[in-house]
Structure formats: C-alpha cells, structure tokens
Amino acid sequence: MPPANTPARRVAPADVSTSATNILLFLIAFRILNAFTLRTFFQPDEFFQSLEPAWQIAFGKEQGAWITWEWRYQLRSSLHPLLFAAVYKASDFLATSLHLSAATSAELLVASPKVAQAIVAAIGDFYTWKLATRIYGRDSRGSWTTLLVTLLNPWQWFCSTRTLSNCLETTITIVALDLWPWQWSAGGSPAGDSRKNERGTAEDRALLSSLRQCLLLSALACILRPTNVLIWATLASIAWFRNSWDKRIILIREVLICGSAILAVSAIADRLFYGLWTFPPLRFLYFNIAQSLAVFYGRNDWHYYLSQGLPLLLTTALVPALVGLYQTLTNRSFSASDRLQTMTRIQLATICLVMPFVLSLISHKEVRFIYPLLPALHILAAQPLVRFFAPAIYYRSSAAYTPQRLLLIFLVLVNAVIAFYTSVWHASGVLNIMTYLRQQHEAHVTDTSFFSGPTNKGITAGFLMPCHSTPWRSHLVYPTIDAWALSCEPPIDFSESEKAVYRDEADQFYDDPAQFLQDNMAGGLRHLPTRPSYTTTPADPSLTGSKHQHQWPDYLIFFQQLEPTLQPLLRMSFYRECWRTHNTAWHDDWRRTGDVIAWCLDTTEQDTWREKQRQTELARKRWATATSAITNTHEFHIDRMLEALKNSEAQSQNSGWARFIPSRSTFSLSAPWSSNQPSMREKFAAWRRGVAAYFGPRPSRIWRLGRSTPNVRDWIPDPRCFLSWRWWVLGESLELTRERELYS
Incomplete structure (x- = not known):
C-alpha cells in the first residue's frame, strides 16, 4: 500500500x-x-x-x-x-x-x-x-x-x-x-x-x-x-x-x-x-x-x-x-x-x-x-x-x-x-422565535425605521427562560422592540459563604415561579394588561417603581416545560397561545425541554393561531383517515381480490392465471419451479390485469398541485394511488399463498 x-x-x-x-x-x-x-x-x-x-x-x-x-x-x-x-x-x-x-x-x-x-x-x-x-x-x-x-x-x-x-x-x-x-x-x-x-x-x-x-x-x-x-x-x-x-x-x-x-x-x-x-x-x-x-x-x-x-x-x-x-x-x-x-x-x-x-x-x-x-x-x-x-x-x-x-x-x-x-x-426554536418577534413588530408597528429615537414605540417581549437562552439584539434587530429576559449575574466580590447560597434571577424564578412573578412583575399576578402595548397608552407610572424589575409584555416567551406551571397562574389573564415552534426532542437542561411557546395579548392573533391549529388538526385527521382506509382495504379485500383475479383470467384468451400455477400432478419437491413456469414479466402482467379488474384502471391522478381549481378534492391524493407501488410485492405474496393452498 x-x-x-x-x-x-x-x-x-x-x-x-x-x-x-x-x-x-x-x-x-x-x-x-x-x-x-x-x-x-x-x-x-x-x-x-x-x-x-x-x-x-x-x-x-x-x-x-x-x-x-x-x-x-x-x-x-x-x-x-x-x-x-x-x-x-x-x-x-x-x-x-x-x-x-x-x-x-x-x-x-x-x-x-x-x-x-x-x-x-x-x-x-x-x-x-x-x-x-x-x-x-x-x-x-x-x-x-x-x-x-x-x-x-x-x-x-x-x-x-x-x-x-x-x-x-x-x-x-x-x-x-x-x-x-x-x-x-x-x-x-x-x-x-x-x-x-x-x-x-x-x-x-x-x-x-x-x-x-x-x-x-x-x-x-x-x-x-x-x-x-x-x-x-x-x-x-x-x-x-x-x-x-x-x-x-x-x-x-x-x-x-x-x-x-x-x-x-x-x-x-x-x-x-x-x-x-x-x-x-x-x-x-x-x-x-x-x-x-x-x-x-x-x-x-x-x-x-x-x-x-x-x-x-x-x-x-x-x-x-x-x-x-x-x-x-x-x-x-x-x-x-x-x-x-x-x-x-x-x-x-x-x-x-x-x-x-x-x-x-x-x-x-x-x-x-x-x-x-x-x-x-x-x-x-x-x-x-x-x-x-x-x-x-x-x-x-x-x-x-x-x-x-x-x-x-x-x-x-x-x-x-x-x-x-x-x-x-436540534435547538432550532430559540432562533425561530426571534424571527417571529421581528415579523410581528413589522406587522403591528407602522414606524419600523432603524435606529430611531427612544420615543418610537414597538412591541414588548418577555423571556421566562434560563438566562441567555436566545440571541438578542443581533436577531431582534429593531431597537424599538422592548424586550427583557431573566439574568444570571455571577457572584462577583462575594465571600465563599455567600457564593455557596447565591441564587441568580433565573434560579429564583425556577425555585418558585408564582412568588417570583408576584414580587418582580409590575402589578404582580393581580393587575395584568388586557391589551397589547402597541394599541394602548403607556403603562401607569405607579406600576413601574424601583420594586418592580419587569413590565408585563405583549409576548410572553417560555419553554414547553413551563406551560403546566403558567397555565394556572395566568388562567384569568388575557394571555393565550399565539405561536409555538419545535425546539428539541431532548435537552440536558430540564428547564429547556420541549417546544418554544409564545403567549400574547392580541386577540386577533390568538384567533388566527387557533384557526391555523384547527386546520392543521383537520389535515392530520384526513391523512390518518386516508392511511387507515388504505390499510383496511388491503386487509379486508384480499379474498375479493383473489376472486377478481380468477374472473379476470377466465375472460382472458391469450394467457390465464391457471397457466401460472402448476397442477397437483406436475408438482415436485425436487423441482418446484420447472421450465413450464412463466417469466416474471408474464406474472406481473397477469397480476396487473387482476388488480385492474378489481380496482379499475390504474389511477393517474396523484397530486394536482399545479392545477388551479376551486375543487378541494383535486388537491387530495387518490388513496388508490398508494397501491401502485405495492402491486408487484402484494401480487407475489398472493400467488405464493394461492400455491400453498393448492399444494397443501
């Protein structure tokens, strides 16, 4: 070498x-x-x-x-x-x-x-x-x-x-x-x-x-x-x-x-x-x-x-x-x-x-x-x-x-x-959420010019996540997007005993989410906003004292793991789910498991999201029904397919199903496939004729995505088309089954 x-x-x-x-x-x-x-x-x-x-x-x-x-x-x-x-x-x-x-x-x-x-x-x-x-x-x-x-x-x-x-x-x-x-x-x-x-x-x-x-x-x-x-x-x-x-x-x-x-x-x-x-x-x-x-x-x-x-x-x-x-x-x-x-x-x-x-x-x-x-x-x-x-x-x-x-x-x-x-x-949702917020800002705010003065008003977002779970201004881009997130400042200049018991802001939140929201959000859990900030006047200054670190945002972002905790805490609020994206199937940090979820205050956006979810669920059910029908058809109609094959062969003049099956007298264990056996091409042709006799002609319409028509059915695949790729495999299995019945 x-x-x-x-x-x-x-x-x-x-x-x-x-x-x-x-x-x-x-x-x-x-x-x-x-x-x-x-x-x-x-x-x-x-x-x-x-x-x-x-x-x-x-x-x-x-x-x-x-x-x-x-x-x-x-x-x-x-x-x-x-x-x-x-x-x-x-x-x-x-x-x-x-x-x-x-x-x-x-x-x-x-x-x-x-x-x-x-x-x-x-x-x-x-x-x-x-x-x-x-x-x-x-x-x-x-x-x-x-x-x-x-x-x-x-x-x-x-x-x-x-x-x-x-x-x-x-x-x-x-x-x-x-x-x-x-x-x-x-x-x-x-x-x-x-x-x-x-x-x-x-x-x-x-x-x-x-x-x-x-x-x-x-x-x-x-x-x-x-x-x-x-x-x-x-x-x-x-x-x-x-x-x-x-x-x-x-x-x-x-x-x-x-x-x-x-x-x-x-x-x-x-x-x-x-x-x-x-x-x-x-x-x-x-x-x-x-x-x-x-x-x-x-x-x-x-x-x-x-x-x-x-x-x-x-x-x-x-x-x-x-x-x-x-x-x-x-x-x-x-x-x-x-x-x-x-x-x-x-x-x-x-x-x-x-x-x-x-x-x-x-x-x-x-x-x-x-x-x-x-x-x-x-x-x-x-x-x-x-x-x-x-x-x-x-x-x-x-x-x-x-x-x-x-x-x-x-x-x-x-x-x-x-x-x-x-x-x-893996971990793609934390980037997708930034694109979503940027698009929502562009949709709801008329003045989206860059680097404007501080008087311009944009959407607000709050991230109830472990610190630094998402990018920040490099992906939010617009300075008028007012966002906050939990921090995790290290214990600088602390003594060893203080470092041992130190808990950063993110730790405090996950230790007791209810108490954290009550103590650190403007208005606590009783005075929550009813409409998004871009449709209302500025917040009451009385609720923004030094005691409160964060304002309730238009968009509340968190991982799916936190959803069961927040639902009872905010069930009486106007926050509802308005977006969700896959993040990861697993994570080494239990706080970051599941999807990334966005709750918002905008009722129009909530309705749009519910309708989208409903359409997705309907499409899923239609697909499940179609696949179930195909499976049931395969299991339920085996006997009728065999009968159709016999009838089709009886009507054929040139070739027949019987000539593909050796008689009991000519069957030999030493030579199960004699020279009288038909070729693969002939067996496949006979099988297609039998399937056509039962199902009708082979379906040509599979997907009609390029055709503009108001008929919704033209956009749905014909369930029979899924049988086309199984014709040969199923035909062989049926023929072997038939032979076993004859020679048993």
Missing part, C-alpha cells in the same frame, strides 16, 4: 496556483452554504461575546444591545467584536445606499455576520489543507484526505461558521501554524548553515518574514483567548531546545517585537471601547482563577476532554486520529528525506496532548476550548485513513475491499445525519 505522502501526479507551478485558488473559492462557497443552513443554537457566547458588543460599537449604546457582566468588568478583548462592528456598518451602509425596506435591511443585518464568519471558516479549512501539503505533499492522498475529513466533520459543519471567539481563534491558529518555521524545530535548516551564499540569505529572509507573520497571528490568538498560549509555549519550547543561541536570540527578539505590537493595538482598541486603560487577558485570569467564577457555570470531570471533548470534535474520525497520534509519537524510523515532515507531525501531536492535559486541571471545561486543535487532529488522522480506505477506492474491481467500502459509506452517512440534526433540527 503506498504511503499517504505518495503524490498521485505531478503538477506544474501554474497549475498548483490555480488549484489553490479554486480550492479557496470552493471552500468559501461551501462555508457560506453551511452558514445559511445553520439554524440552531449552541452557546450564548456566539451572540453575547461578539455580536452584542459589536452592535453597540456600530450603532451606539442607546440601540438596545445586551452587554453582559464580562464586558462591564473588562474581561474580553474588543478586537473580536470590532470585526463584526465593521461588518454591521458595511451592511447598514449598503442597505441605506440601496434604499432597502426595513424588513430586507433587518434580514441583511442578521445574515452579514454569518457571511463574514463563513469566510473566516473557509480560510481555516484552506490553511488546514496547506499545512497538510507541507507534511504529505502538494498533490498527495494525505493532503486531499485531510481536506475531505475537514469538510465532512459534523463538528466543523455545526460550529465553524458560528461567531464564537473560539472559531476565529481556530482559524488564526492554523494559519499561524502554517507559517511557523518548522525547520527550527527539526534540527537544521538553511538558515543554520555556515555557508552564506545568495540562496541561503534569501531563504533566511523568507523564513524570518514567515516567523514574524506567525508571531503576530499567534499573539492575536492569545489576546482573543489566553489559553491559546499553551500551543505557542509548547512549540517555542521545542524550538528553543533544538537550536543554537543565535536562533534563540532571534526568537526572543521577534516574540518581543510582535507581541508588543499586538498588545499596543489591543490596548488602544480596549481604551476606545471601555473608556479606560485595561488589560483584559490579565483580568480574565484573575476573575476565572483567583475568584473561581468559571465554576459558577459548571464543573466537569478530569477526563472530560478525553471522554467527551475529543469524541465530540472528531466523531467518526476519532479512531483514525488516535491511531495517527499514537503512530506519530511512537514511530522513530524515518528517513532523512522526510525528517522535516515527521518532526512537524510529532510537534502537532505534542500540542494535541499538552493543551488538553493543562486545561483538564481547570474545573470548568468545554469542548470548544480545545477547538484550535481540530485542524492538527485532522492532519494526523489522514494517514491512517489513507492506509485503510485507499485500496477500497483505487482497486474497485476487487471484492476483497467491500467491507471497507461499506464502512466508508456508513461513516459518511453518519456524519451527514449528525450534521443535519445538530445544525437544522
């Missing part, structure tokens, strides 16, 4: 450049498609640590962005939101220049960050392939396998186009890894030769330029996510111990220069965003380690990254990645020609072990914390995959590799199913 780095063919430099450009364009189109098919919720940080501060940067503090406690205490770098703030400004400028309607402009503002992140994800995929070409060869099976594994990975489809800082960190990391001077860690490079000829000097300059670009990007990744320093500290340590003092001095000098440049840019950006001089990475470590606030969001077992993190990242590629990791670290037999490639794989395997090990020492763990390792794991998984599946692909005529082919098809199908379910179906 040829190794993974065996090139399939040689290509000219011009062909290589064209191929790389085409691959990049394909990846951009692929990830844009990925971004627009992603309709599910994953992590609140996708919105609250990127898009919400970006919205405030782009449009101002008065436009309703939700700024969480991390931003108030300067724990996050403003560099990541600045990217999306620029995207928002460009989208707003485009919408204004093209004079787009408010609804179209809102859709553009929702979609533009997805496109931007899709391009970022495509760049990450492209540089994963580029680094694989450094290791396995420009046009090798290993490099193409790495690209295919990256594209088929369900986690990549599910997560790479989300606006998480971890996704940008992953892309920056793989680009920087491609620029890293691996020659320094391999024990020799052109830059270390004593010969100072012209070629060596040019290679030295190119290597130094690549190092500077790498360090700039790695410093940026560490500013975005301080844990990224584990990767670069590991690689720098290996380079330090494998080089002379000349290289060490160069490395220290470039680290100081590039690191200082990125720190200066970050400090200026944070000064403009926060209004004071601050250093977010240091404050991030202080709050999460010194004050242990990360534990407030959950504790995990020490083996989390091994038992859950890596399986979630790699799914079906887990075994090849572990095999590649083991073989890379244990195989020491390599030739001098592939020394650089082997040492590169060893260093990639090393960072894939060091980073999870160190992060396992922290109580709070999440799979996305080790996301930057995924490209390296894909590269390591490529060689075992090539060795196992390549013979099944390239030797198609051999039946010996059929199990490998079937396994490959199975793995691809499993990846596709997981990707579809997690990106389209």
Whole structure:
C-alpha cells in the first residue's frame, strides 16, 4: 500500500496556483452554504461575546444591545467584536445606499455576520489543507484526505461558521501554524548553515518574514483567548531546545517585537471601547482563577476532554486520529528525506496532548476550548485513513475491499445525519422565535425605521427562560422592540459563604415561579394588561417603581416545560397561545425541554393561531383517515381480490392465471419451479390485469398541485394511488399463498 505522502501526479507551478485558488473559492462557497443552513443554537457566547458588543460599537449604546457582566468588568478583548462592528456598518451602509425596506435591511443585518464568519471558516479549512501539503505533499492522498475529513466533520459543519471567539481563534491558529518555521524545530535548516551564499540569505529572509507573520497571528490568538498560549509555549519550547543561541536570540527578539505590537493595538482598541486603560487577558485570569467564577457555570470531570471533548470534535474520525497520534509519537524510523515532515507531525501531536492535559486541571471545561486543535487532529488522522480506505477506492474491481467500502459509506452517512440534526433540527426554536418577534413588530408597528429615537414605540417581549437562552439584539434587530429576559449575574466580590447560597434571577424564578412573578412583575399576578402595548397608552407610572424589575409584555416567551406551571397562574389573564415552534426532542437542561411557546395579548392573533391549529388538526385527521382506509382495504379485500383475479383470467384468451400455477400432478419437491413456469414479466402482467379488474384502471391522478381549481378534492391524493407501488410485492405474496393452498 503506498504511503499517504505518495503524490498521485505531478503538477506544474501554474497549475498548483490555480488549484489553490479554486480550492479557496470552493471552500468559501461551501462555508457560506453551511452558514445559511445553520439554524440552531449552541452557546450564548456566539451572540453575547461578539455580536452584542459589536452592535453597540456600530450603532451606539442607546440601540438596545445586551452587554453582559464580562464586558462591564473588562474581561474580553474588543478586537473580536470590532470585526463584526465593521461588518454591521458595511451592511447598514449598503442597505441605506440601496434604499432597502426595513424588513430586507433587518434580514441583511442578521445574515452579514454569518457571511463574514463563513469566510473566516473557509480560510481555516484552506490553511488546514496547506499545512497538510507541507507534511504529505502538494498533490498527495494525505493532503486531499485531510481536506475531505475537514469538510465532512459534523463538528466543523455545526460550529465553524458560528461567531464564537473560539472559531476565529481556530482559524488564526492554523494559519499561524502554517507559517511557523518548522525547520527550527527539526534540527537544521538553511538558515543554520555556515555557508552564506545568495540562496541561503534569501531563504533566511523568507523564513524570518514567515516567523514574524506567525508571531503576530499567534499573539492575536492569545489576546482573543489566553489559553491559546499553551500551543505557542509548547512549540517555542521545542524550538528553543533544538537550536543554537543565535536562533534563540532571534526568537526572543521577534516574540518581543510582535507581541508588543499586538498588545499596543489591543490596548488602544480596549481604551476606545471601555473608556479606560485595561488589560483584559490579565483580568480574565484573575476573575476565572483567583475568584473561581468559571465554576459558577459548571464543573466537569478530569477526563472530560478525553471522554467527551475529543469524541465530540472528531466523531467518526476519532479512531483514525488516535491511531495517527499514537503512530506519530511512537514511530522513530524515518528517513532523512522526510525528517522535516515527521518532526512537524510529532510537534502537532505534542500540542494535541499538552493543551488538553493543562486545561483538564481547570474545573470548568468545554469542548470548544480545545477547538484550535481540530485542524492538527485532522492532519494526523489522514494517514491512517489513507492506509485503510485507499485500496477500497483505487482497486474497485476487487471484492476483497467491500467491507471497507461499506464502512466508508456508513461513516459518511453518519456524519451527514449528525450534521443535519445538530445544525437544522436540534435547538432550532430559540432562533425561530426571534424571527417571529421581528415579523410581528413589522406587522403591528407602522414606524419600523432603524435606529430611531427612544420615543418610537414597538412591541414588548418577555423571556421566562434560563438566562441567555436566545440571541438578542443581533436577531431582534429593531431597537424599538422592548424586550427583557431573566439574568444570571455571577457572584462577583462575594465571600465563599455567600457564593455557596447565591441564587441568580433565573434560579429564583425556577425555585418558585408564582412568588417570583408576584414580587418582580409590575402589578404582580393581580393587575395584568388586557391589551397589547402597541394599541394602548403607556403603562401607569405607579406600576413601574424601583420594586418592580419587569413590565408585563405583549409576548410572553417560555419553554414547553413551563406551560403546566403558567397555565394556572395566568388562567384569568388575557394571555393565550399565539405561536409555538419545535425546539428539541431532548435537552440536558430540564428547564429547556420541549417546544418554544409564545403567549400574547392580541386577540386577533390568538384567533388566527387557533384557526391555523384547527386546520392543521383537520389535515392530520384526513391523512390518518386516508392511511387507515388504505390499510383496511388491503386487509379486508384480499379474498375479493383473489376472486377478481380468477374472473379476470377466465375472460382472458391469450394467457390465464391457471397457466401460472402448476397442477397437483406436475408438482415436485425436487423441482418446484420447472421450465413450464412463466417469466416474471408474464406474472406481473397477469397480476396487473387482476388488480385492474378489481380496482379499475390504474389511477393517474396523484397530486394536482399545479392545477388551479376551486375543487378541494383535486388537491387530495387518490388513496388508490398508494397501491401502485405495492402491486408487484402484494401480487407475489398472493400467488405464493394461492400455491400453498393448492399444494397443501
């Protein structure tokens, strides 16, 4: 079996450049498609640590962005939101220049960050392939396998186009890894030769330029996510111990220069965003380690990254990645020609072990914390995959590799199913509800202009959900949508005893919903609104004192799990269900189980929803009746079908049913199917004649969706059409039944 780095063919430099450009364009189109098919919720940080501060940067503090406690205490770098703030400004400028309607402009503002992140994800995929070409060869099976594994990975489809800082960190990391001077860690490079000829000097300059670009990007990744320093500290340590003092001095000098440049840019950006001089990475470590606030969001077992993190990242590629990791670290037999490639794989395997090990020492763990390792794991998984599946692909005529082919098809199908379910179906309702509220605002409010003054009036919405269960202004878009939700501020500057008994607002609500609503809603449970706010005068100021945190909204949003609790509490109110959408079939948080439900005060909207539900139920009953009739027809008319077959055959002159059944005298156990037996075509033709005799001609009308007619029956499928695909199977079973009766 040829190794993974065996090139399939040689290509000219011009062909290589064209191929790389085409691959990049394909990846951009692929990830844009990925971004627009992603309709599910994953992590609140996708919105609250990127898009919400970006919205405030782009449009101002008065436009309703939700700024969480991390931003108030300067724990996050403003560099990541600045990217999306620029995207928002460009989208707003485009919408204004093209004079787009408010609804179209809102859709553009929702979609533009997805496109931007899709391009970022495509760049990450492209540089994963580029680094694989450094290791396995420009046009090798290993490099193409790495690209295919990256594209088929369900986690990549599910997560790479989300606006998480971890996704940008992953892309920056793989680009920087491609620029890293691996020659320094391999024990020799052109830059270390004593010969100072012209070629060596040019290679030295190119290597130094690549190092500077790498360090700039790695410093940026560490500013975005301080844990990224584990990767670069590991690689720098290996380079330090494998080089002379000349290289060490160069490395220290470039680290100081590039690191200082990125720190200066970050400090200026944070000064403009926060209004004071601050250093977010240091404050991030202080709050999460010194004050242990990360534990407030959950504790995990020490083996989390091994038992859950890596399986979630790699799914079906887990075994090849572990095999590649083991073989890379244990195989020491390599030739001098592939020394650089082997040492590169060893260093990639090393960072894939060091980073999870160190992060396992922290109580709070999440799979996305080790996301930057995924490209390296894909590269390591490529060689075992090539060795196992390549013979099944390239030797198609051999039946010996059929199990490998079937396994490959199975793995691809499993990846596709997981990707579809997690990106389209699971936890989709919490995004759909934001689209619904935006559409209701457009339907009920005449002035839907963007970024209007605070005097403009829109709909109101309240979310009785665990904190950060939905996106916020990035999906509500309109600043005049007045919305509130339960919060979950951590116990900052609390003592250990106070932290032990601390309950945030969401916890207080789920501890006792009735008492919470009585104490924290304007008017309690006795004075509830009767009409939506967009049809009435402003609320009574006497009900908005400091004691009350929330106003009763036009739309009350909650998960289905809470429905039995709210129904008795609000049975005397004017709130009724006006919308419902599927969210998920299961959830690890019991508070988030079931559909997402919206109750509203608008009676017209309630009536419309009830009528829609009634029509849906009628359609369901009609479908159940039709399928039941078909089933009953099959069971009830078997004997009559047999009789019709006999009568039809008796009227036929050319062929008959009797000639298909051997007589009792000619029946033989040793030769049950003699040469006198008819062909399949003849048996099928006879069967169709028998069915036609009983049912009439084969129905031609199945669906008439394209025909405009007031007759509703023309839109309903003829139940007989469902028998058409069962003719042959049922005919065979009837014929065998008849033969058993004759020969018994």
